Amino acid sequence: MIKAGKERTPYLFISPLILFVVLLILVPIVGSIITGFYRDVTFLRLKFIFLDNYAQLMKDEGFWRSMKFTLLFIAVAVPLEMIIGTAFAIVLDMKLPVRGFLRTCVLIPWVIPSAISAKIWQLIYDYSYGFANFLITAFHLGRPVNWIGTDIGAFFAIVIADVWKTASFVALLVLAGLQAVPSDLRLQAKVDRANFVQTFFYITLPLLKPVLLVTLLFRTIDSLRIFDVIYVLTGGGPGGATTSVSLYAYKYFLGGDFGYGSAVSVLLFVVAFVMSYFYVKMSRFQGESGL
């Protein structure tokens, strides 16, 4: 390591980053926490009400419904992303002749802005002429599904659209993990006449565990804040059935109630913060080599 000429130099180098993070992320967060203690509604006088917003939240059925939806969404979507993403990663790791093409395919859902892909999915789910119902009718799989108009249809519409986008991300992370698995270990397994299923479950999977855990935690935290896919695809409907916590808070902001909306967003932040604590702890034990 080079000895710094002046003691101040390193701090000079990191200060722009710290400045941006503090002013544009931490200050707004603290601001929201403070706003949550106020009655802050457009056209009404600002009033300090301390925990009243939170007391009201505890009794707010709409809020609990959005919380339930968000947790259910995580419980269904994240395991699907992990399984599909891992399967993709295993195939991408093989020395197939079309490897470059396959990697590009997997990247496409990830680079398309979610708002745009949600629009495409909206048309796919269209009741009368969407591609989804076309497939169902063409293959005689049953009657056309009312995707966006029913609670369960809208739920799975969102899950599929989200898994489409994020499975590729999981695949890329797991792929990086796979490439770190020493190939002589797999070779040894082959010599020991283990079949590929055994090799996967007894050798690859245990070695992948740290990567899978970090990815799982990352996907869980990221799903907790889901917003854009739902905003575009269902708008939180039908009748609020697919309103995530983020969307619920946004609807209060839109209506001019900043105090209550902030209280909702602060609760979401607390959950995310606790999870990020574990995420950071896990990453730390993984990535010591960085410095």
Next chain:
Amino acid sequence: MSEERAKSILTGLTVTFMVLFSLIPFIYMVLVSFNVNPDFLDRGWLFTFAHYKDVLTEESLHFIDYLKNSIVVSAVSAVFTVFIASLCAYALTRLEMKGKAFILFLVLAVSMFPQVSMIAYLFKIMVSLGLINTYPALIMPYIAWTLPLSLWILVSYFAQIPKELDKAAIVDGCNEFQTLFKVVFPVALPGVFSTTLLAFIFAFNEFIFALILTTDYHSRTIPVGIAMFEGLHGQVPWGQIMAASAITMLPILAMTLIFQKHIIGGLTKGAVKG
């Protein structure tokens, strides 16, 4: 050899599913964009170029404005982010200071925060600064928002560069700033490049800040523009929406095809550790 066969069948199925699953929505978008009717599956194929012509020439749709806003905002954000993150990554990998790990993990934690917990107050800040519906209102949060990822990727690239290089530069009389930009930067160029690309993609895809901080075509970005797209004649203009989406994706797709290795490299570098 039935095991080998089972394996190749399984592989074949996964590959087929992967390609179809990833590409079908994308192909569907392109087909609809070239069709007179979005219900071409029932009514048959009727080729047209009109949707593209509409979104490119009809000024009241503001598609070109949205696209221009997106490109300017994302490019400026990406350049600033990479510059700021490089300074920090240089200090973290080459200079002596306390609390390095703390900064890295603070930044990582911050990137996990829900955007919705910031937007209300960010909106108020931008209102009081008179910046609502301007480029800076988006560029500043985008820089902050893309810094964590950029920092993590750059730190892992910079850490691989031998430190003897800097020593030689310092002996030659360079200060730290010159060392970073004349010695470290050129060597780390592939890493810097993929970081810029990723920061651009992140900013280009961002939705919720743009939804709150912009009000019309003067600064609204393309994801919000397409989400709110209203046609000229009332009903949902699917053809135009898909044409607009296809044009938007063209530069991103070209970048992905050409720089696939860089994007994957950068992403896995920053994310597996992060």
